[in-house]
Amino acid sequence: MNHADLCKLAVKWLKRPQSRGGHGCQVAVDECSTGKTGEIPDALGFCFYGQAVRDGTVMVECKTSRADFFADKAKQHRHTGGVGNWRYYMAPAGLIQVDELPDKWGLIEVNARGHLKLVRGPYQDSNYYSQVERLVSMRHEADVAREMYLVVRLFDRVGDPEKLAMQVKDRNRLAARVNDLSVELQHLKKSLDNLRFRNTQQAELLDRYRVTYGALGAEEPLHRSACAA
Known part of the structure; x- marks a missing residue:
């Protein structure tokens, strides 16, 4: 399974309902720029239902090798700024260990048949209070300006917003x-x-x-x- 395949799976996972481990994002896109000097997230979803604890953006980075994973961890926007209130790595099963994840990051594994398993994340179980606790503890301060740039670009892609x-x-x-x-x-x-x-x-x-x-x-x-x- 190559990187492009993982990106498509990440978009589907972002839209997956919370009861199945996803965030239930109403909108999700893959590989969109967040500015001339900004990052290009492999997948970014927008989840807004009017519930402050659950509302926000969700970013997924897809990795097919350990070298790529460790290189990504060293990027500047992984330590300060960056998009996504919740952030995940998606990789083939066994490629990344939970104890190797950066602070507050989740992990989604993909098996050989393309099935997804949430290993670490707010919705890894059905306990409401545990979900809320993880949603709060795993939340990042996102770069809103970069996310807004991406949203404007998306609107520009689809045409006149008023007409839509x-x-x-x-x-x-x-x-x-x-x-x-x-x-x-x-x-x-x-x-x-x-x-x-x-x-x-x-x-x-x-x-x-x-x-x-x-x-x-x-x-x-x-x-x-x-x-x-």
Whole structure:
């Protein structure tokens, strides 16, 4: 598995829900610049749900060799600044040991089949209080200016933000209309089912009447003599 493969897996992991060890990032990208002199994180995710303890940015560095891992640890932005409120290394299983990790860093291992295992991180178990404790203790002070640069570049990639916002509004309006029509259709189907049931009941009553009393008067044909009269 090469470096590019790991970067793609890192993006998927960033979006993975917290119940499965990820951070549930709404947005995640790989290998985007944070400025002319800034770092280029292998993967960076943005997670904002309105919960201060969980909200923030998550950075993943992918390593395929121990030499690359130790070289990365020596970089300046690994000691001061850098992006990501939470930071992880992702590497093939067994390449990096937990006791070799920098302070506050997590570790994600990848096996030969591409399956991911969170070895160290806030969501390594399902205990809520342990998660909160690790979220606080493993949090870094991120370089917000670098992260903002990346966000602006992302918007520039996809086009006019105002146009995109209008498209989202139109999509939401259409979705709401479709939902209303779906509800209306369900009501109509229910009304139709009720009419069919009532019609069946009336037909059964009519059949019982015919068996007991004969045909209804309105069903008997008129004789010509009666018409002449």
